[in-house]
Each structure stands twice: as C-alpha cells, then as structure tokens.
Amino acid sequence: MSLRDRDKKHLWHPLTQHKIHPDALPIQKAEGVWLYDDQDKKYIDGIASWYTAMYGHCHPYILEKVQGQMQQLDQIVFAGFTHKPAVELSEKLMEILPVNQEKIFFSDNGSTANEVGIKMALQYFFNQGKKKNTIIAFEDGFHGDTFGAMSASGLSVYNGPFEDFFIKVVRIPTPNASNIEEVKKQLTNILSEHEVAVFIYEPLVQGANAMHMFEAKYLESVLQICKENDVLLLADEVMTGFGKTGTNFASDQMDCKPDIISLSKSLTAGFVPMAVTSCTQEVYDAFLDDSVGKAFFHAHTYSANPIACSVAVAGIELLASVEIQENIQKIIQSHQDFDTKIRNHSKVKSTRQLGVIYALDLNIEMDRYGEKRYQIFDHFMQNGVVLRPLGNTVYILPPFVITEEELEIVYDTIYQLLEKIL
Numbered sequence: 029m030s031l032r033d034r035d036k037k038h039l040w041h042p043l044t045q046h047k048i049h050p051d052a053l054p055i056q057k058a059e060g061v062w063l064y065d066d067q068d069k070k071y072i073d074g075i076a077s078w079y080t081a082m083y084g085h086c087h088p089y090i091l092e093k094v095q096g097q098m099q100q101l102d103q104i105v106f107a108g109f110t111h112k113p114a115v116e117l118s119e120k121l122m123e124i125l126p127v128n129q130e131k132i133f134f135s136d137n138g139s140t141a142n143e144v145g146i147k148m149a150l151q152y153f154f155n156q157g158k159k160k161n162t163i164i165a166f167e168d169g170f171h172g173d174t175f176g177a178m179s180a181s182g183l184s185v186y187n188g189p190f191e192d193f194f195i196k197v198v199r200i201p202t203p204n205a206s207n208i209e210e211v212k213k214q215l216t217n218i219l220s221e222h223e224v225a226v227f228i229y230e231p232l233v234q235g236a237n238a239m240h241m242f243e244a245k246y247l248e249s250v251l252q253i254c255k256e257n258d259v260l261l262l263a264d265e266v267m268t269g270f271g272k273t274g275t276n277f278a279s280d281q282m283d284c285k286p287d288i289i290s291l292s293k294s295l296t297a298g299f300v301p302m303a304v305t306s307c308t309q310e311v312y313d314a315f316l317d318d319s320v321g322k323a324f325f326h327a328h329t330y331s332a333n334p335i336a337c338s339v340a341v342a343g344i345e346l347l348a349s350v351e352i353q354e355n356i357q358k359i360i361q362s363h364q365d366f367d368t369k370i371r372n373h374s375k376v377k378s379t380r381q382l383g384v385i386y387a388l389d390l391n392i393e394m395d396r397y398g399e400k401r402y403q404i405f406d407h408f409m410q411n412g413v414v415l416r417p418l419g420n421t422v423y424i425l426p427p428f429v430i431t432e433e434e435l436e437i438v439y440d441t442i443y444q445l446l447e448k449i450l
C-alpha cells in the first residue's frame with residue numbers, strides 16, 4: 029500500500045475536511061529551502077513550514093549541535109533540576125529580546141506560550157489582591173487553539189463550537205490612520221467598564237488573518253493607553269519573532285515594550301516543538317512569597333527539553349550571523365523589486381510587506397477554504413512552490429537562506445498565476 033493510502037487509514041490531519049480532501053502529500057526529505065515528495069519532485073518551501081524552518085531545513089550547524097546534545101543529555105525534569113542548554117538559551121534570549129525582559133518560562137507550542145502568558149498576567153494581579161477578569165484582544169487575531177488562546181483569538185471559523193466556554197475577552201479593531209481615534213475611544217470605554225488584566229496582540233502583523241499589517245505608531249498609542257491603566261502587555265511574537273519583520277522582534281519597532289512575550293515557531297528552527305514565555309522582573313517578582321501559594325503552578329512535562337534548548341541556542345547563533353542578517357536585507361530588497369513589478373497588475377488588489385513577509389490580495393472573491401483556493405494551491409505545487417493562500421491573499425515568508433534564483437522561481441510562479449490562471 030502507498031504511503032498516501034496508509035496515511036488515510038489511521039491519520040487525522042489538522043485544518044482538514046477529510047470528506048472533501050482525503051489526500052495528503054508525502055514528503056520524504058527536506059534540505060535548505062527544498063522539500064522532496066515521494067516521487068522525488070521538489071518544491072521550494074515558500075512559507076518555511078509555517079514560519080519555523082527560517083534557517084532552512086536540516087541546517088548542518090543545528091544538526092551537529094543536536095546530535096552532540098542527544099548523546100549527552102536527552103531529558104530531565106525541569107522542576108528542581110537545570111541544565112546547560114536551558115541556561116545558555118536564557119542568556120542568548122536576553123541578548124536579543126527587548127531590554128526589559130528578564131525571565132524565561134518554558135512550554136511546548138505557541139498556544140501554550142500564550143496560555144502561560146495569560147495565566148501569568150491574571151495571577152500577577154491575583155497575587156497582589158487585585159481581581160482582574162478581562163482580557164483585551166484584537167478582532168481577527170490568532171493566538172492558538174487551546175482554550176485560553178482560542179478565547180483570545182477572534183477568527184470565528186475556528187471558534188464556532190466552543191464560544192460558549194470562553195474566558196472573558198473584549199475586542200478592539202487593529203488601528204490605522206483612519207480609525208485610530210475611534211479605537212482609542214473604544215479602548216478607554218472598555219477600560220472604564222471592565223477590570224482588564226492584559227492586552228494580548230500580534231505586533232504589526234496578524235499572521236493567520238491573512239498577513240494583515242498595521243503601523244507601529246498606531247499600535248504604540250494603543251499600548252500606551254494600556255500601560256497607563258495598569259494593564260499588562262502580552263506580545264504574541266510566535267509568528268513575528270526572530271527576524272521576520274526586519275528586526276529581531278516586531279516589538280523592537282516600538283518604544284512601548286511588552287511586559288510578557290510569547291515565542292515559538294522559529295524558536296526551534298523547524299527541528300522540534302518548543303515555546304517560551306518571557307517576562308519582566310516586575311511580573312516575576314509578583315510571584316515571590318514566603319508561601320508556596322503565590323508560585324506559578326503551571327508545568328509541562330517536557331519543559332525546557334535539553335535537545336530543544338540546544339536547537340534554539342544554535343538557531344539564535346545563526347540568526348545573529350552576518351550571513352543570515354545580510355540575507356534578510358537581500359530578501360527585503362527582492363520583495364520590494366517584485367512588488368514594483370506586480371502591484372499595478374489588474375489581478376492584484378493590494379500588496380503589503382514587512383521585513384521578509386510579503387503579501388498580495390488578489391482582485392477576486394474567494395472563500396477561505398473554497399475550490400478556487402485549492403486551484404491556486406495546485407498551480408503553485410505543480411510549479412514546485414509551496415505557498416498556502418489565505419482567502420484571496422497569497423503571501424511569501426521564505427526561509428532566510430533562500431537565494432535570489434530560488435526567490436525568482438517563487439515570484440515567477442505568482443506572476444504566472446496572475447497572467448495565466450486567474
């Protein structure tokens with residue numbers, strides 16, 4: 029039996045209606061920006077496998093570090109024990125995180141990193157005898173699929189069956205030049221009507237919301253109001269973290285720094301799952317007490333797994349390298365050149381870019397999971413490029429190691445879509 033058929037027998041894939049789309053494509057190998065399927069056809073990974081493999085797949089430097097770590101120490105309980113990879117990772121993160129961050133808490137994925145951040149914020153106030161029960165979030169944000177993270181997420185296509193069970197979240201629109209005064213007014217009203225503990229937000233780019241972007245200066249004024257009203261700021265940098273927006277973190281592009289930051293995805297460079305939630309000394313200090321009761325009682329079995337930590341350390345070393353930093357600048361420039369070429373095309377409604385993230389909205393009506401979407405996806409796949417359209421948005425978020433020639437293949441495939449398919 030083929031791998032495809034064996035897959036169908038027992039496997040249940042995420043975000044998949046198996047009745048309509050029963051087939052999954054087997055990938056047998058990956059190297060750099062290239063994925064190889066079971067027929068040895070190769071594809072450029074134009075979205076870095078959901079923004080994880082930013083240094084390319086199976087990077088030899090990371091591989092070497094992981095292999096060494098695997099032979100040394102595989103796993104150890106992180107309550108009461110510690111190890112060098114975790115300590116090193118905390119130090120490496122301090123070198124690149126916004127300066128006010130001081131402490132690192134581990135979990136397993138982006139959703140849990142946000143759960144941890146939300147719980148930290150709620151308990152931060154609880155420990156001080158303040159009962160704050162409300163979270164503010166952006167409309168159409170995405171923070172993950174566990175209950176707290178899902179409550180904070182505004183994308184209803186995922187939330188429908190669960191909405192009756194959510195924690196209390198009040199939403200505001202993402203700010204822009206035309207609505208900023210209205211958003212500020214809404215926010216002020218919410219703050220006077222509710223006991224708000226934390227504002228959770230994807231800074232500058234909402235990934236799952238079709239790479240919706242908004243400007244730093246408008247976000248900054250929203251953050252400022254929260255700060256002035258004793259509301260903690262939780263920046264969900266699960267997608268935006270580690271260089272993708274042109275700075276190490278999107279939060280670097282604003283003066284107002286978050287109290288808590290959640291990170292995952294490219295933290296571990298596509299090798300293994302892991303996440304961290306960082307916070308300020310002030311947040312951490314609210315959990316210190318002579319009684320055990322004020323401690324943060326949240327744990328995941330694989331917290332700070334040494335192998336995952338060693339991957340993350342190696343990944344941050346690569347991010348800091350001259351080669352990767354230069355490549356980021358090259359990709360930014362290439363995207364701009366491509367944009368000049370296509371932004372006035374009749375099939376293009378609008379385009380946007382931040383760092384290595386480039387998105388264009390097609391000038392056609394489309395359902396998020398409609399047939400047209402699969403037709404466009406198939407066009408890309410036939411041409412050896414993995415891009416996953418979100419509604420009528422096509423976006424590129426390539427590994428930092430992609431070459432100019434490889435980028436040209438991606439651009440050309442999009443150009444062919446505009447010229448021949450649509």
Ligand SMILES: *Cc1c(COP(=O)(O)O)cnc(C)c1O
Nearest residue numbers: 137138139170171172235266267
């Ligand atoms: C992917 C993502 C998450 C969820 O991360 P998982 O690892 O899939 O649980 C949360 N927030 C943002 C901004 C994301 O892009």
